[in-house]
Amino acid sequence: MARQGDAQLQQSADPLRQRIIEAADELYYAHGFRAVGMDALRQHAGVSLKRLYTVFPSKESIVLAVLDYRHTMWADEIAAAVAQEGTPRARLLAIYDYLAGWFRSDSFRGCVFINAFGELATESPAVATKAADHKREFRRFMEQLATEAGFSEELGDQLMLLAEGAQTTAAITGDSAMALKARRAAEALLSVAESTRTHSVR
Amino acid sequence: MARQGDAQLQQSADPLRQRIIEAADELYYAHGFRAVGMDALRQHAGVSLKRLYTVFPSKESIVLAVLDYRHTMWADEIAAAVAQEGTPRARLLAIYDYLAGWFRSDSFRGCVFINAFGELATESPAVATKAADHKREFRRFMEQLATEAGFSEELGDQLMLLAEGAQTTAAITGDSAMALKARRAAEALLSVAESTRTHSVR
DNA sequence: AGGGTCGGAGAACGTTCGTTCTCCGTGGTC
DNA sequence: GACCACGGAGAACGAACGTTCTCCGACCCT
DSSP states (O other): HHHHHHHHHHHOOOOOHHHHHHHHHHHHHHHHHHTHHHHHHHHHOOHHHHHHHHHSSSHHHHHHHHHHHHHHHEEEEEEEHHTTOHHHHHHHHHHHHHHHHHHHHHTTOSHHHHHHHHTTTOOOOOHHHHHHHHHHHHHHHHHHHHHHHOOOOOHHHHHHHHHHHHHHHHHHHHTTTHHHHHHHHHHHHHHHHHHOOOSSOO | OHHHHHHHHHHHHHHHHHHHHHHHHHHHHHHHHTTOHHHHHHHHTTTOOHHHHHHOOOHHHHHHHHHHHHHHHHHHHHHHHTTTTTTTOOOOOOOOHHHHHHHHHHOOOOOOOHHHHHTTTTTHHHHHHHHHHHHHHHHHHHHHHHHHTOHHHHHHHHHHHHHHHHHHHHHHHHOHHHHHHHHHHHHHHHHHHHHOOOSSOO
């Protein structure tokens, strides 16, 4: 048992593995998954093909590792964005400011889980599951934020839908102002919810 | 000039062309674009490879034709869904009931433009443009619906974001109830907007 | 009836894919 | 100094890709 813990720790700290994942993340996110071959990945990661296959048994396992990597990165960053806000209202709106910064980055190309789902879900059930898990967890996160602020779970779902819509629309149209539009919609939903709030905040 | 018009008319009425597009639409939408080869398309359309290439010069041109096909289908259907509603409020909410029906269909796998963008946008600028055009037109459609009902354009943008978020979330999680959640959010936004409406409906 | 265009089936072409293998140099161990 | 485990570069492999070509049978025109 302790051995397993060590192995996991070592795995996520393995610099070679991490380098491959980050290179794969950049290429897959920028060009799509099938568009990037193992040779391009090998070159971009600066790793020989042989070593690549000692760390990962297949391309699919790399894709799944990239999705894990993106998931924890996303979870950590939105948690941090929320954590630095004081009021329940500000905590619920923090997500849209985080999105605004993300949308403005040069590499932004939408949500990698949506992209992976569209391209690979049918042929790789593992990818489909990971994408569903990611969205489910984000939904739970927003629901929790909502209930902690004394609102209904439903409000969390609604704020989640706005965030999702902003991601895809900003990606395709290139209009990073979608984050602000989603924020203003969220503010309006909050103002409705506040007038029918179930309980006062603890 | 009249000849060009004839050619266009004939083109969109060409049953062979239409059969190829519909077969391609089914396969691309279900499995992704790169995952479906020309041979699978040939087989599913019941058309020889030679004839396929007399109608379309390349795979990319088929992809673009499929996107055109989906765009007009989408535009016609949401226009029809809106048209059978009487009140401005019902017209604005009709989109979510249309989405609910779509989400429940077996073949539903999200928005094909989002999927195409994620998979092909980097390598095919034409695909990226068509996806952006589609989203831009849907946004304009919702904005127009909103202003016709006496609301701000901004409200139309917000309702659009909810619809987009519902599409991706329903696709990935398989939860068709997202349409209803988006609808309830839209109702809340409408109730806010009604209290600050700029002008009465004509 | 015979000449010629058309299209079907599918082989062929060159490329690229994911994955494995071969060759070879290097560095550590007894 | 001989041995060996390791890893780098990239060739090799079979499959699949998008696209073109070859062959051949079926139908049209006069």
